[in-house]
Amino acid sequence: MTPSNPIPLSGILLALVALVAMFAMGVDPFLAIAVAVVWIGSLFLAVASPPDSPLMAQEQPFTQDNMRDLIEHSSTPLLVTDKDKVALANRAARNLLGSHVVNQDLRVAFRQPKAIKLLLKRKDGATVVKGLVRRRDIWRINRQGIGDGLAVVELINLTAESDISRAHTDFVANASHELRTPLASIIGYVETLRDEGEDLDPKTAAKFHETILKEARRLQSLVSDLMSLSRVEAEKHEEPSExxxxxxxxxxxxxxxxxxxxxxxxxxxxxxxxxxxxxxxxxxxxxxxxxxxxxxxxxxxxxxxxxxxxxxxxxxxxxxxxxxxxxxxxxxxxxxxxxxxxxxxxxxxxxxxxxxxxxxxxxxxxxxxxxxxxxxxxxxxxxxxxxxxxxxxxxxxx
Incomplete structure (x- = not known):
């Protein structure tokens, strides 16, 4: 082991001064010399460079070979692109796009203008495309460069989220319509009774009251069913135990x-x-x-x-x-x-x-x-x- 920097002269001089002082105070000569040697030795160790460690070795760059095993068993469709073509595709990606996608030009593999623009630009980013595999499916494509012209492309299926959002929108629209219908009927008959109640014959007034009651009960049933449906959906993952x-x-x-x-x-x-x-x-x-x-x-x-x-x-x-x-x-x-x-x-x-x-x-x-x-x-x-x-x-x- 050799020191990467020389032992400072001030450290050696300080050790010699200490040695002379110990002699002057009557300290045992062997003990004084031993202290001085330890002092100088510690200075030597402090400035010595540690040996090269294998843990400090430079990491190996990503290659097609070491990426293949890394991505193969992921459940997310993953591809590795090399400049303008698909170099690797894991099992999930091959099942989605077909085994022929490997070694294809990106323009042929995706056939989606937004996806092609992202991947050929060779800049990290993401885009959302529709109809990647089927007409109504929705996918987010993420690109991350890893050096030497290689990039990892991740495909995230957003179709289920879109379906849930659309179903929620349809449900709110339908529920609003179903609630509005009996409410409009109730309001209409009540306004008629208020404005013309004294001029209506008893049979007509009774018929109006019966209709109001019927529509109110229908509204009550609808609200009750909406609440029941909400409760059942909230508990659907809790298996009953009684x-x-x-x-x-x-x-x-x-x-x-x-x-x-x-x-x-x-x-x-x-x-x-x-x-x-x-x-x-x-x-x-x-x-x-x-x-x-x-x-x-x-x-x-x-x-x-x-x-x-x-x-x-x-x-x-x-x-x-x-x-x-x-x-x-x-x-x-x-x-x-x-x-x-x-x-x-x-x-x-x-x-x-x-x-x-x-x-x-x-x-x-x-x-x-x-x-x-x-x-x-x-x-x-x-x-x-x-x-x-x-x-x-x-x-x-x-």
Whole structure:
């Protein structure tokens, strides 16, 4: 080891002065000499340069070879570009754009003016493009240079976020429209009663009051369903834990939905003694919504059948069947959408809010179940809800 800088002369002189002083004070000569040697040695070590360390070696630059393994298994589509072409593409990028993208010119690989402008400019940045793979998809493209003409390109899928935003906008617009309709009717009739109440005959006034009450109840039902939908969506990731016997719950909720005037239209076939994990209030609401729909749209002279049986895959099957007009096949995939109606006029006339099956769908999803709708025009509709049973063997081991 050699010092990178000479030992300062002042340090040596100070050590010699100290040595002479110790002799003068009668300090043992060997001890004095030892102190002086240690002093000078410490000065030597202080100015010595440490040996080169492998940890201090310069980092190796990025290359195609050392980038390949680094990006291959990322779930995010990643590409490495070399000047104007795609040098590498990980598995996710190849699945998205095709294996042929490797070694392609950037203009051919992307075919998006905004993306090409970003990548060929060779400056770090980001851009958002539509229709990168499919017509309605949305992607953010991020570029980060890593030297020697290489750059990493990251593809972030924004399609789901866009769909959620669009669904939220549509929901607010539809909800506003649905709320405005009964409100406009209520305000209109109240203003007429206020301005012309004394001139209206009693029958007309009574009819106006009845309409106001009907629209107010419709508004109340809509607000109630909106709040229910909000609560169910807020809890959809919390799996219920309360053990329930569905049979008494189903019968009680179905009779509540029918009321005394429609209770005779119900026909029950309930298999008791099987438990599920569920939220009692939400499951009661599910049954009420299904039975109420069946009674509204079923034939007035035909019963609504409510069946609860143990089915395949260790699930309880709740089946609600009416014998009404049925639903055309093209409507069935859309029935659980918010505010979707096959016959808007009839639905509003019967007091429907257009949210009943949307609420049912979210309750079924929260209970890790499945919802199936079968219908035939002229014969009726059958809705089946499948909810997992409590696994008794697993429960015994836990």
């Amino acid at each position: 053990p329930l016997d569905l049979a008494p719950l189903v019968e009680r909720a179905a009779r509540d939905a029918a009321g005394s005037e429609r209770a005779d239209n119900l026909r029950f076939e309930l298999e008791a003694g099987h438990q599920v994990r569920g939220d009692a209030k939400q499951l009661e609401q599910l049954v009420r919504n299904l039975v109420d729909n069946a009674l509204k749209y079923g034939a007035s002279d035909a019963p609504v059948e409510v069946k609860l049986v143990k089915g395949a895959e260790n699930r309880m099957h709740l089946i609600v069947t009416d014998h009404g007009e049925g639903i055309a096949a093209e409507h069935i995939p859309h029935l659980t959408r918010r505010f979707y109606r096959t016959d808007p006029g009839r639905s509003r006339a019967s007091g429907g809010t257009g949210l009943g099956l949307a609420i049912v769908k979210h309750i079924v999803e929260r209970h890790r179940g499945r919802l199936d709708i079968e219908s035939e025009v002229g014969k009726g509709t059958s809705i089946t809800v499948r909810i997992p049973l409590i696994d008794e063997e697993v429960e015994a081991l836990s």
